[in-house]
Amino acid sequence: MKKLLTLLFFAFLMISSNARADIDASKAENFIKNVTSQGIEELINSDVSEAEKKARFTKLFNEDLDLDFIGKFVLGRYWRTATPKQRKEFIDVYRKLNIQAWSERFNEFKGRHFEFLGTEKAKSKDNDQVYVNTQVPMPEGAPASVKWRVKETNGKMRIVDIIIENVSLAITAQKEYTSYIQKSPNGIDGLISDLKAKIK
Amino acid sequence: MNKITKFIYVLLGCCLLIKPAMAAQDDDEDSALESYNRAVFTFNSVADYFVIKPIAKGYRAITTEFIRERVHDFFENLKEPASMINHSLQGNFSESGNSLGRFAVNTTLGLLGTFDVASGWGLEKNKTGFDKTLASWCVPDGPFFMLPFLGPSTPRATAGWVADTASDPLYWANYYTHFGDDWQRYTFYYGITALGFISLREENIELLDNLTANSVDPYATIKAAYIQNRLKINACAPEGQQNDNSYDFDFDEKYDE
Numbered sequence: 258m259k260k261l262l263t264l265l266f267f268a269f270l271m272i273s274s275n276a277r278a279d280i281d282a283s284k285a286e287n288f289i290k291n292v293t294s295q296g297i298e299e300l301i302n303s304d305v306s307e308a309e310k311k312a313r314f315t316k317l318f319n320e321d322l323d324l325d326f327i328g329k330f331v332l333g334r335y336w337r338t339a340t341p342k343q344r345k346e347f348i349d350v351y352r353k354l355n356i357q358a359w360s361e362r363f364n365e366f367k368g369r370h371f372e373f374l375g376t377e378k379a380k381s382k383d384n385d386q387v388y389v390n391t392q393v394p395m396p397e398g399a400p401a402s403v404k405w406r407v408k409e410t411n412g413k414m415r416i417v418d419i420i421i422e423n424v425s426l427a428i429t430a431q432k433e434y435t436s437y438i439q440k441s442p443n444g445i446d447g448l449i450s451d452l453k454a455k456i457k
Numbered sequence: 458m459n460k461i462t463k464f465i466y467v468l469l470g471c472c473l474l475i476k477p478a479m480a481a482q483d484d485d486e487d488s489a490l491e492s493y494n495r496a497v498f499t500f501n502s503v504a505d506y507f508v509i510k511p512i513a514k515g516y517r518a519i520t521t522e523f524i525r526e527r528v529h530d531f532f533e534n535l536k537e538p539a540s541m542i543n544h545s546l547q548g549n550f551s552e553s554g555n556s557l558g559r560f561a562v563n564t565t566l567g568l569l570g571t572f573d574v575a576s577g578w579g580l581e582k583n584k585t586g587f588d589k590t591l592a593s594w595c596v597p598d599g600p601f602f603m604l605p606f607l608g609p610s611t612p613r614a615t616a617g618w619v620a621d622t623a624s625d626p627l628y629w630a631n632y633y634t635h636f637g638d639d640w641q642r643y644t645f646y647y648g649i650t651a652l653g654f655i656s657l658r659e660e661n662i663e664l665l666d667n668l669t670a671n672s673v674d675p676y677a678t679i680k681a682a683y684i685q686n687r688l689k690i691n692a693c694a695p696e697g698q699q700n701d702n703s704y705d706f707d708f709d710e711k712y713d714e
Contacts, residue, residue, distance in 0.1 A: 354671055357671065358670075358671040361663075361667055362667060397533075398582050398583075398584060399583070422689065423685050423686050423689040424681075424682045425685060428681060428685065429678055429681040429682050429685070430678075431681075432677050432678070432680070432681035433674050433677045434674075436674050436677035437673045437674045437677065440674075448673065451673045452673060455670065455671055455673070
C-alpha cells in the first residue's frame with residue numbers, strides 16, 4: 258500500500274511537472290522550420306492546381322494554427338459576452354476567411370525563403386509560449402522580419418500569432434473586430450454575418 | 458523653400474506639443490480626430506476607386522514588368538540624396554557615403570537611376586529619411602491621422618515626408634531649370650511626380666485589394682497595422698514599449714469567465 262502511494266505520488270509529480278514544463282524553445286524553432294519548409298515545398302514551389310494548393314493549405318492551417326486560441330484573443334473583451342453558439346460560429350468563419358485571404362497570396366512568396374534567427378521568450382502565464390524569430394530576404398532593401406508566436410498545449414505546438422514587420426496579425430484583427438462591434442448595431446451577430454458575406 | 462521650412466517647423470511644433478500619452482500607439486483615439494480620419498479615409502477610398510486605381514491598372518496594362526521596374530528604380534534613386542543627408546544627421550557617415558556613391562553611380566551609369574547598377578557593386582540600398590532622423594532625436598510620433606490622397610500618417614511622418622521632398626532632386630530641378638513656358642515646365646515636373654505616385658499604387662494593387670476584400674473595417678485594419686509598424690522606428694520609446702507589448706497575450710485572465 259505504501260509503495261503504491263509512493264508510486265502514485267511520483268506519478269502525480271511527474272504529471273504535474275510535465276504539465277507545468279516551460280515550452281522548449283528549440284523544439285518550437287524546429288516546429289516552425291517544419292511548417293515553413295512544408296509550406297514552401299508543398300504550396301509555393303509545387304506544380305499542383307490552385308484547388309489542390311488550397312486544400313493543402315487548409316490542412317496545414319488547421320493543424321498548425323491554434324484558431325480557438327487566436328479567435329478568443331481576436332474577439333477581445335467581446336469573447337466574454339459571446340454565447341457558445343456565437344463563439345463557435347465566429348471561430349468557424351474566421352478560419353474560413355483567413356484561409357481565403359492567405360490562399361490568394363501564395364504567389365507573392367515564390368522564390369523566397371526563411372532565415373532563422375533564434376528564439377525569444379514570450380510573456381505568457383504558464384510559460385507555454387515563445388517567439389521564433391525569422392527573416393525573409395527581399396529583392397531590395399532590408400530583409401522583412403517575421404516572428405512566429407508558438408504555444409504548446411498538451412504537448413502539441415501551434416502557432417498563435419505571426420508578426421510581420423512588427424505588425425501582429427492577431428492584434429490587427431482584434432482592432433478590426435472590436436472596432437466593428439463597437440459601431441455595429443447588431444454586435445457580434447452583425448460581425449459574424451458580415452464576415453460570412455466576405456467568404457466567396 | 459521658405460514655405461517648406463516653415464511648414465516643417467509647424468509640424469514639428471505639433472509633434473512636440475502632443476503629450477506622450479497621446480502618442481500614436483494610444484488605443485483611445487480622440488473621437489473628433491477619428492471622425493475626421495474616417496471621413497478622409499472614405500474620400501481617399503472613393504478617389505482611389507474611381508480615379509487612382511483605374512489609372513494604376515491602365516499603367517499596368519500599357520507597360521511591361523521591365524519598364525515598371527525601370528520606373529520604380531528611377532524614383533528610388535531620387536530618394537538617395539534624402540538618405541545621404543539623413544544618415545549623416547543620424548551619425549551613420551559610412552551609410553551616408555554609401556548613399557552618395559549609389560546616387561552618383563546610378564544617376565550616371567545607371568542611366569538617371571533607371572538601373573540599380575550600384576547594388577551589383579556592393580553598394581546595397583539602405584534607405585532612410587527625415588522621419589527616422591526625428592525618431593532618433595526622440596521626437597514623438599504624434600497621433601495617427603489620414604492625409605488626403607496620401608493615406609495613413611502621423612505629424613512626424615508628415616514632417617519627414619515634407620523634408621524629404623525638399624531634398625528630392627526633382628524639386629530642385631523644377632526650381633532651377635528654365636526650359637519652355639512655366640506651364641510646360643510645371644506639367645513636366647508634376648507629370649513625373651504623378652507617375653511616381655501611380656507607380657507606387659500599381660505595386661500595391663493586390664495588397665490593398667486583398668485587404669479590402671477580407672476586412673469588415675478597412676480603416677481600423679489599416680490604422681492598426683500602420684501604428685504597429687511605426688513602433689518599429691520609435692527609437693526612444695521606453696524600454697518594453699517598443700515591440701511586443703502593444704499587446705498582452707496573456708488574455709486567459711482578462712477575457713475568460
